[in-house]
Amino acid sequence: MALRGILGFEYGIVQAPLGPDISGPELVAAVANAGGLGLLRAPDWESPEYLKELIRKTRGLTDKPFGVGVVLAFPHEENVKAILEEKVAVLQVYWGECPQDLVVEAHRAGVKVVPQVGSIEEAKKAIDVGVDAIIVQGREAGGHVIGQEALFPLLPRVVDLVGDQDIPVIAAGGIVDARGYVAALALGAEGVSLGTRFLATEESYAHPLYKKKLIEFERTEYTDIFGRARWPNAPHRVLQTPFFNEWKSLPAHENEANQPVIGLSTIHGKEKEIRRFAGTVPNLTTTGDIESMALYAGEGVGLIKEILPAGEVVKRLVEGAQLLIQQKFSEI
Known part of the structure; x- marks a missing residue:
């Protein structure tokens, strides 16, 4: 070794x-x-x-x-x-x-x-x-x-x-x-x-609040509630935030397509609306309800x-x- x-x-x-x-x-x-x-x-x-x-x-x-x-x-x-x-x-x-x-x-x-x-x-x-x-x-x-x-x-x-x-x-x-x-x-x-x-x-180009949550939270969960319309059948692991814990049992027929806009972001030079349950993580330009967005993290985050x-x-x-x-x- x-x-x-x-x-x-x-x-x-x-x-x-x-x-x-x-x-x-x-x-x-x-x-x-x-x-x-x-x-x-x-x-x-x-x-x-x-x-x-x-x-x-x-x-x-x-x-x-x-x-x-x-x-x-x-x-x-x-x-x-x-x-x-x-x-x-x-x-x-x-x-x-x-x-x-x-x-x-x-x-x-x-x-x-x-x-x-x-x-x-x-x-x-x-x-x-x-x-x-x-x-x-x-x-x-x-x-x-x-x-x-x-x-x-x-x-x-x-x-x-x-x-x-x-x-x-x-x-x-x-x-x-x-x-x-x-x-x-x-x-x-x-x-x-x-x-x-x-x-x-x-x-990293992540939003400062996203980085703060990586320090604050220690638990993650494997889920599929984010980005179902844009990227179907693509499970992911996210931080167990209060928003996630409230919505983690989202019915299978629901997705981000008909949800309210909760933020705006410029991603690779393009302005994008971020809807609730979208799979887009908040970057440095993102405004809106950051804590209700997808905050991806691996199981080692507690370290x-x-x-x-x-x-x-x-x-x-x-x-x-x-x-x-x-x-x-x-x-x-």
Whole structure:
């Protein structure tokens, strides 16, 4: 068990692509500058020129490589073309099958492809099409969760499936500190992907009240009440806020389409109304009833006690893991 970089990055620390625009250039650049893999989040609609601007803005803040996350459930072909034209280091894909022609096209452009999976079946398909790494997401993760299995039972099975192939396995779901990092390494992962911990950083584009709630609340729940009309059959994990506890038994036929507007937000340059039960998280521009919006968070949120600079998060993960391994495991 040892700490090492993955995919050419100094450390095996991945900052998840927080949607819809929470992991912006400032956060991604801060993670990159600290030696981790930062991931922008592409818009959930075709906006290739805007995405290119986002990539170029990030490059203005760091000379280190980084990546872009794309949700395959939404229109994405033009956005992917833009990513490949810009030759970012990593294309991360999620919530949809990663086709072999996409992998071939990305490799032709010098871009590595890293899908996020939630089952052994998805992992097998990813290996078969020649991906460069695999993120294994457990049910403990915040935001939209594609699988039903807990991370630590699933992770070693994917590691065994990969075997001696040069495909790093990255663990995601509920990991927020060095202890989770070391636990994932012990199960065969070569890196970890963190969402909630990087959400609660100075550079994340999340609304200040959202960040405050990440410190205030310790419990989450796996649900489907947010965003049913826009993204059906897409369960997610959110903070157990008073609003959520009041509405968590929302009847299956209800969704955000006929609900009142509770806020406004500018998302990836577009002004949007936010209706009650919409799946849109509040960013820095959001106004309205913030506490009644979707506040995604993973099960590890109770371990987050302060808002930190993103670079400090990377530093504490790496140095804490090194110390743990030296103190606890060096003589085993």
